[in-house]
Amino acid sequence: MANSGQKVVLITGCSSGIGLRIAVTLAKDEKKRYHVIATMRDLKKKDKLVEAAGDAYGKTLMLLPLDVCSDDSVKQCINNVKDRHIDIFINNAGVGLLGPVESISIEEMKRVFETNFFGAVRMIKEVMPDMKKRRSGHIVVMSSVMGLQGVVFNDVYTASKFAIEGFCESMAVQLMKFNIRLSMIEPGPVHTEFETKMMEDVAKMEYPGADADTIRYFKDVYLPSSIDIFEAMGQTPDDIAKCLKKVIESNSPRFRNLTNSLYTPIVALKYADETGGLSVNTFYNLLFNFGPLMHITMSILKCLTCSCLRRRTI
Numbered sequence: 001m002a003n004s005g006q007k008v009v010l011i012t013g014c015s016s017g018i019g020l021r022i023a024v025t026l027a028k029d030e031k032k033r034y035h036v037i038a039t040m041r042d043l044k045k046k047d048k049l050v051e052a053a054g055d056a057y058g059k060t061l062m063l064l065p066l067d068v069c070s071d072d073s074v075k076q077c078i079n080n081v082k083d084r085h086i087d088i089f090i091n092n093a094g095v096g097l098l099g100p101v102e103s104i105s106i107e108e109m110k111r112v113f114e115t116n117f118f119g120a121v122r123m124i125k126e127v128m129p130d131m132k133k134r135r136s137g138h139i140v141v142m143s144s145v146m147g148l149q150g151v152v153f154n155d156v157y158t159a160s161k162f163a164i165e166g167f168c169e170s171m172a173v174q175l176m177k178f179n180i181r182l183s184m185i186e187p188g189p190v191h192t193e194f195e196t197k198m199m200e201d202v203a204k205m206e207y208p209g210a211d212a213d214t215i216r217y218f219k220d221v222y223l224p225s226s227i228d229i230f231e232a233m234g235q236t237p238d239d240i241a242k243c244l245k246k247v248i249e250s251n252s253p254r255f256r257n258l259t260n261s262l263y264t265p266i267v268a269l270k271y272a273d274e275t276g277g278l279s280v281n282t283f284y285n286l287l288f289n290f291g292p293l294m295h296i297t298m299s300i301l302k303c304l305t306c307s308c309l310r311r312r313t314i
């Protein structure tokens with residue numbers, strides 16, 4: 001149970017990746033300011049989290065089952081929280097989807113929206129009324145850089161993150177009247193199971209309905225560039241957890257939070273040209289004209305940021 005003075009934080013999708021690291025980081029806060037309720041849809045997957053939490057498990061961290069796609073599961077979980085009192089709600093659960101749209105069934109697309117959009121909305125609907133009554137609370141939504149800028153062959157995933165961005169942009173104004181903060185975290189590539197799961201799905205893909213050229217652009221042009229970008233720009237779940245901790249500990253939390261400054265110029269393109277031509281053309285050139293150069297550019301970038309050159313000059 002939370003001590004008086006401790007903030008109750010509920011997080012979705014804590015079986016792996018970013019959610020797991022956020023749960024552990026907050027539960028291990030040196031001043032013990034947080035009582036963390038880490039949730040996952042299948043408690044059989046708890047071992048990694050429990051191990052990473054160490055001594056904090058059972059003290060500042062507890063577990064509850066929660067599937068964001070189920071009304072019953074969401075209600076039951078929130079009803080199991082003492083007085084339904086949640087100070088900080090972190091909506092992290094999410095799934096990816098990659099590939100030519102022609103090859104993806106509408107059912108698969110709906111699953112992505114069910115989790116990334118309706119899952120988040122279902123959670124917010126459940127926790128928000130109690131926050132409104134108390135005139136306090138902070139809702140943090142794990143969006144993505146793909147909630148701000150579309151990325152080729154990520155069409156449906158991008159759409160699901162744009163949807164939640166639009167929802168939050170509208171909600172933030174109303175919530176401010178109730179003294180409830182709303183923040184979004186917008187990471188670029190992060191090394192988690194998200195990446196592994198998508199690559200496994202891609203390896204299994206047979207691309208029904210897609211023509212040979214589209215498959216070639218996806219497999220031989222997009223995928224190698226994407227792997228280069230993950231290698232050069234990829235952050236760790238710990239980077240994201242630290243960024244989120246700063247956001248929840250700020251006196252005036254930012255609404256939008258890009259975690260990787262290397263993405264700022266990419267996102268800025270659409271605001272620099274209201275016709276949208278600049279961003280579409282730049283992305284086209286980056287992928288189809290400079291794609292092969294991407295590997296070299298990213299290797300140089302990686303080298304510069306890993307500080308090996310700087311170390312050698314000392």
Ligand SMILES: NC(=O)C1=CN([C@@H]2O[C@H](COP(=O)(O)OP(=O)(O)OC[C@H]3O[C@@H](n4cnc5c(N)ncnc54)[C@H](OP(=O)(O)O)[C@@H]3O)[C@@H](O)[C@H]2O)C=CC1
Pocket residue numbers: 012013014015016017018019040041042045066067068069092093094095096115119142143144145186187188189190191192193194195197
């Ligand atoms: N990795 C990346 O490059 C980026 C990720 N993000 C976002 O970060 C968030 C976390 O992803 P990440 O940690 O990378 O990926 P992981 O795949 O490691 O983690 C996703 C988590 O979401 C959970 N989840 C999926 N569906 C449900 C559901 N219906 N109910 C409850 N939990 C569910 C998974 O649980 P289970 O184990 O049961 O499947 C898992 O715990 C996502 O919202 C993602 O879109 C944003 C930008 C970049």
Ligand SMILES: CC1=C(/C=C/C(C)=C/C=C/C(C)=C/C=O)C(C)(C)CCC1
Pocket residue numbers: 143144145146151152187188189190222225226229230266283286287
């Ligand atoms: C920037 C960029 C690319 C790829 C971006 C990627 C791969 C982003 C991944 C973001 C993730 C994984 C977000 C998760 O929510 C391209 C299209 C290769 C070429 C053009 C420039």
